[in-house]
Amino acid sequence: MAVRSVVEQATQVLRRAILTGALAPGAEYSLRELAGMLDISFIPIREALRTLEGEGLVVMRPGRSAVVAPLGLDDLRGIYRLRRALEPEIAARSCLLLSEAELDRLAERAAGSGAVAGTDDDPHAFHLALLAPAATTWDIRVLTPLWRAGERYVRIGFGRTGPGPAGHRRDGAAHGELIAAFRTRDPATVSAAVERDLARTEKIALAALT
Known part of the structure; x- marks a missing residue:
C-alpha cells in the first residue's frame, strides 16, 4: 500500500507539472532527473510515467527517459x-x-x-x-x-x-x-x-x- 501511495502521489505531481507547463511540452527528461525532482526511486517514477503515457501526456523512450507530449x-x-x-x-x-x-x-x-x-x-x-x-x-x-x-x-x-x-x-x-x-x-x-x-x-x- 505504501508503494502504491508513492506511485499515486508521483503521478499526481507529474501530471500537475505537465498540465501547467512546468514540465514543458516536447522536453525530454531522464528517469533519474524526475526521481531527483521528487526525491523518490526509479520504480514509482516508471509506474507513474506509464499511467501518464496512457493519458497521452508523455511518450516513453527506449531506455530510461520520457518526453512530455508536444502540443499540436x-x-x-x-x-x-x-x-x-x-x-x-x-x-x-x-x-x-x-x-x-x-x-x-x-x-x-x-x-x-x-x-x-x-x-x-x-x-x-x-x-x-x-x-x-x-x-x-x-x-x-x-x-x-x-x-x-x-x-x-x-x-x-x-x-x-x-x-x-x-x-x-x-x-x-x-x-x-x-x-x-x-x-x-x-x-x-x-x-x-x-x-x-x-x-x-x-x-x-x-x-x-x-
Missing part, C-alpha cells in the same frame, strides 16, 4: 471533435435525470469559486457531475483522458492570457449558464449549451498554440 493543432482539434461527439448527447439525457438538489450544489460551487479550469485539483468534477446520471463507465473511461489532454492546453492558454479575477468570474458565469440550461430539462437547450461551452474552452486552448 491536430491533437487539439481531435480532442474537441471527440468531446463534441460525446458530451452534448450525454448531457441531453442527463438533464432529465439530474436532481434539483445536485444542481443547487453545483450552482453554489460555481458561484462561490468560479470553478476555474486550472485551479482545482480535479477541474473536471463539475462536468462529470453534470454528465454522471447518464454516463456509462465506458463514457467516463473515454472522456477522462480527453479532459486531461485538453486541460493542458486550457491551463497553458489561461497562463498566457492571464485569466485573473475577470477570468474567474467569466468561467463561473459559463458554468452558471450550463446549470441554467440543465434546469430547463430540455435536451436541445442543454446540448446547445454544452456545445457553446466546448467552443469557449477550445478558444482558450488555442491560445496555448499561438
